[in-house]
Amino acid sequence: MSDKPKLAFYWCASCGGCEESVVDLAEDILMVAGAVDIIFWPVAMDFKKNDVEAMEDGSIFAAMINGAIRTSEQEEMARLIRRKSKVVIAYGSCAHMGGIPSLANEFTRSQIMEYMYQEAPSVVNPEKTRPMLSFKHNSQNVTLPEIRNLVRTLDQVIDVDYYLPGCPPTPKLLKQAVLTLLSGEFPPKGTVLSPDEALCEECPRKESKPSDLSFTHFYRPHEILIDKTKCLLSQGVVCMGPSTRAGCEALCISGNMPCSGCFGPTSRVRDQGAKMLSSLCSNISENDETGIDKILDGIPDPVGTFYRYGLATSLLRKKITEDV
Amino acid sequence: MNSKKWRLNMPDKNYEPKIVAFFCNWCTYTASDLAGVSRLKYAPNVKVIRIMCSGRVDPQFILQAFASGADGVLIGGCHPGDCHYSEGNYKMLRRFRLLKRMLHSLGIDDERFRLEWISASEGEKVKTVINDMVEKLKVLGPLSIPKQINILDEELKEISEEHSEPLTAREELSHV
Numbered sequence: 001m002s003d004k005p006k007l008a009f010y011w012c013a014s015c016g017g018c019e020e021s022v023v024d025l026a027e028d029i030l031m032v033a034g035a036v037d038i039i040f041w042p043v044a045m046d047f048k049k050n051d052v053e054a055m056e057d058g059s060i061f062a063a064m065i066n067g068a069i070r071t072s073e074q075e076e077m078a079r080l081i082r083r084k085s086k087v088v089i090a091y092g093s094c095a096h097m098g099g100i101p102s103l104a105n106e107f108t109r110s111q112i113m114e115y116m117y118q119e120a121p122s123v124v125n126p127e128k129t130r131p132m133l134s135f136k137h138n139s140q141n142v143t144l145p146e147i148r149n150l151v152r153t154l155d156q157v158i159d160v161d162y163y164l165p166g167c168p169p170t171p172k173l174l175k176q177a178v179l180t181l182l183s184g185e186f187p188p189k190g191t192v193l194s195p196d197e198a199l200c201e202e203c204p205r206k207e208s209k210p211s212d213l214s215f216t217h218f219y220r221p222h223e224i225l226i227d228k229t230k231c232l233l234s235q236g237v238v239c240m241g242p243s244t245r246a247g248c249e250a251l252c253i254s255g256n257m258p259c260s261g262c263f264g265p266t267s268r269v270r271d272q273g274a275k276m277l278s279s280l281c282s283n284i285s286e287n288d289e290t291g292i293d294k295i296l297d298g299i300p301d302p303v304g305t306f307y308r309y310g311l312a313t314s315l316l317r318k319k320i321t322e323d324v
Numbered sequence: 325m326n327s328k329k330w331r332l333n334m335p336d337k338n339y340e341p342k343i344v345a346f347f348c349n350w351c352t353y354t355a356s357d358l359a360g361v362s363r364l365k366y367a368p369n370v371k372v373i374r375i376m377c378s379g380r381v382d383p384q385f386i387l388q389a390f391a392s393g394a395d396g397v398l399i400g401g402c403h404p405g406d407c408h409y410s411e412g413n414y415k416m417l418r419r420f421r422l423l424k425r426m427l428h429s430l431g432i433d434d435e436r437f438r439l440e441w442i443s444a445s446e447g448e449k450v451k452t453v454i455n456d457m458v459e460k461l462k463v464l465g466p467l468s469i470p471k472q473i474n475i476l477d478e479e480l481k482e483i484s485e486e487h488s489e490p491l492t493a494r495e496e497l498s499h500v
């Protein structure tokens with residue numbers, strides 16, 4: 001093997017979109033492939049866990065891990081890759097903040113199992129079979145990873161050096177990140193590799209965002225014809241732009257959809273959802289409980305709205321339950 | 325699946341709820357002083373944080389209090405129309421209404437989060453509100469979020485940090 005820096009990609013609890021975003025580098029992937037050796041990438045290349053175990057500790061230059069951590073196997077792989085890599089990057093919203101999979105933290109594991117293997121309309125399971133962690137087959141022990149009680153971000157399980165935000169990160173940010181790392185000038189540990197300002201700053205509709213918003217009604221995107229030229233908040237559509245980090249170049253807004261927050265907060269905000277809730281509510285037009293409540297009915301699922309990509313990293317992390 | 329169950333809230337006769345209170349400097353904080361000076365007895369379960377206006381209470385403070393182990397959060401501000409910064413208490417009320425819904429769907433009982441308008445002269449009301457909240461929280465029992473997370477994180481220790489032995493080719497095959 002050549003002595004080019006070694007790059008690894010791995011996936012945990014994710015949808016595959018992050019892998020797709022690597023492929024979306026298009027011809028730039030040749031630039032990346034020319035500068036590095038990709039030595040592990042289960043979605044595209046035939047390497048096994050054994051091959052990674054055989055490598056020397058710290059011999060991988062950078063590993064990009066996408067997906068939330070939800071099973072014992074993902075924990076094990078994340079730790080293995082951590083040990084073998086100099087730099088670990090949490091790639092995409094799920095590794096960064098838990099992502100959509102972490103909305104599962106609104107339920108306990110037994111509720112989820114009950115639903116998936118029993119109650120879901122498409123399931124027929126009169127024997128109430130549940131996945132087993134191991135069983136004997138032809139005198140061999142066959143095992144399955146365990147689903148954990150909590151969906152976690154990558155940095156709740158291993159030490160993470162950098163974060164590439166987004167659901168998924170844009171090819172442009174990935175390319176920049178690879179070039180930055182190859183240049184040898186490492187940003188401070190913990191840096192989120194995207195501009196540290198609010199999305200509104202790079203939004204083409206910024207000029208039409210009123211400085212004195214006043215909400216009389218909240219609409220979900222399917223409830224209103226959205227004016228393509230005006231700030232979504234000014235039309236009463238919940239746009240997470242003010243509490244979301246820039247870097248995607250306002251992709252969703254270009255598609256005439258509100259930002260749902262996938263880039264996470266800027267460095268000055270600890271809890272993205274609480275921050276958004278705060279700024280939205282401050283600008284509600286009513287002063288009495290009944291009036292306020294009526295307007296708030298336009299946000300029927302606050303957890304799913306404000307923590308769509310980040311329940312695992314929010315201050316509360318999960319729904320509080322008596323049993324776990 | 326292993327079905328370990330942890331019972332989090334063991335009943336405890338000596339349980340004393342912890343309340344974090346954010347009191348507006350111009351009204352409720354002064355009232356709590358007055359309560360002290362007038363030797364009104366209220367339960368010692370409250371950590372009072374003085375802020376310049378109830379509108380200054382960032383919802384992140386409230387979540388942080390719960391996440392750090394508070395059993396309840398109490399906010400005290402000036403009566404409607406009396407806020408020194410004119411709109412602060414209305415802002416707080418609007419946040420409160422939505423936060424309450426959100427906390428409710430995250431399993432935090434309504435009684436744990438309370439907003440009260442208490443003017444500087446209402447020392448007596450400080451006392452009744454706090455005592456009432458303490459009583460209600462005692463019935464609910466501890467919230468213990470940090471403990472809950474610690475218990476859940478025990479599962480992270482199941483896989484040892486040590487190098488796992490590489491699987492033999494045969495074992496690896498049997499895994500799929």
Ligand code: SF4
Nearest residue numbers: 200203231232239241
């Ligand atoms: S709120 Fe949304 S639409 Fe309005 S300026 Fe910000 S990102 Fe753009």
Ligand code: SF4
Nearest residue numbers: 248252259260261262
């Ligand atoms: S607009 Fe918001 S949700 Fe859409 S890609 Fe950008 S950060 Fe993500």
Ligand code: FES
Nearest residue numbers: 348377407408412
């Ligand atoms: S000054 Fe007391 S609530 Fe604003």
